[in-house]
Amino acid sequence: MAMTRLARWAARSPAPVFAAIGPGRQAETERLLARPGLRRAATPRDAAILLVAGDLPGDTAEALSHVHDQLPHPRATLRWQADAPDAIAARIETAWRDICAGERDEDDHLPDEPPNAWKGIGPHGQGGKGMMGGTPYGRPMAMTGTDIRDGLRLDRYTARFGPFLPMLPPGLVLQVTLQGDVICDLDVQAPPLAQAADADAPDLCAARMLRLLGLDRAAHRVMHGQSARALWLRGAVPKRIGRIDGTSARDRLIAWLAGDTVSVAPPDLPALLHGAEWAEAMLILASLPPSALIRAARGVEAA
């Protein structure tokens, strides 16, 4: 099929990639996505290529299918096993060109229908009474509960987050109950996937926090061995959050930016995140080296 001019221009833009990261592949994948010809998509909706790095455990298969089906057409899935970074980067770029030329696409893995049958009464199937209660399509409606901060009765929203959300460690699945932005209940449903020691590299850890602070370019610079060159870096991380054995999230960011490896005792994740706001919780999680996170979540599971 002949490429239109628009498609040719599109093919010259960086390939938008959403990564599903398997055990031991976090460091490699993060470094791969910082390459010039590739672009890290923050959401599957912004991606054309789903990169599956390593061997994902069987219990993540359904989640992976959901992510796959969220990519807009045309799209491609690439599995990254033993290829060298140069080879996989070249495969991604070829796939992106094929996608732009309209020569490559994939169908949905799952049927496009609600996860549960319509239940209840009323035009929206919500059951319950008036605008409250019920379980439309198997999803419980948000009901009010006492706010954990000031006792206001606010809607509680419960949902599962993970295992492939880019701001969470790969593999971690959290069931979170939110009131507005505040985490008032939290359950670790799956621990992060095991990662090698290279995932604790200071530049990678610093880059994860910088991305949350809205500093994509600084994250890029840090991963390429340059200084972050950003203003109000330390000050933007609230002083009190993520305290574990005397160091806070801010202290760990400072250490990473100075090029030091950080090791902390495995924290009690639910206690650390309970009562935090979503933005704070994501900063706290990013401020923990992957090795500590993995041990922490394993501890919760064993208990």
Place this chain on the structure above:
Amino acid sequence: MTALLTLAVLATLLGGTLFAVALDRAYLPLLALFTRQRVETEAPDRLNRDLAPAWYLALAAIGIAVVPFAPDLALIDSPVGIVIWGSCEALIVVTVFLHGWSPNAPFPLIGAYRYAAIGLPVMLPSMFVLIAAALPAESLSLVAIVDSQREVWNVIRQPLGLPLFMVVALAMTLRGPMDYADAADIATGTSAEDSGAGRAVWQIARLAMLVSVSAIAATVFLGGPLGPVLPGPVWLWLKTGALMALTVWIGNRVARTTPSRMLTILWVVLLPLSFLHLLISGLIAL
């Protein structure tokens, strides 16, 4: 004359948006988005999903329509030009909220509520700063505000005004330290479910707003079309372009703190500061 001015305003908005795309180095990624499918979420609010980017673009166009392109010459030469811009600012908060509301998904909705919470305390300093600039002119008209800067620009007479207004500019264009609607911790928030042309149009509207807010800042603080040798519109374009580049630079360089901390900073520091600014500017203008 009106037709010519309309053309000039639209050309400025278009040219400025193209410049903004270049500043963000986003030409090819934006073009690529137009080749992608626009995915529909489950039970979206279709009307508001389509209208949100249209409102955003329209507000950018209305904002730049009140800007004088030469001394005594604006497309909408309103005696209350500042108030027209102020209402655009307030409606941007509504627009961004609708953009987050319409996909019927958690992250966009969190982004929408966050932006509404941040939007109000950003709006208040903005009003104080703009009213302070109107004091020496003794008028709410942007033409009169430009005229009042013939001797000395407001950026010198009221040194706190432009820095405070830059905070507003960052919030109005969803950028860097003030981008609470489309932040990374909620997977680009109100845009998290946008794909294809829908995503591209929202980004373009955001860049068009950068042109408008910079043109307003250039008019209110840098004398707008005033300047030697070169004709008025050229001075306006140069000043607008410089402020756009400054906004993009700040957006790329300054870290974004957590929403609750920014709320404290806005209410406890920036709001009293803007009130002090208004008081001092008022005393000087007496």
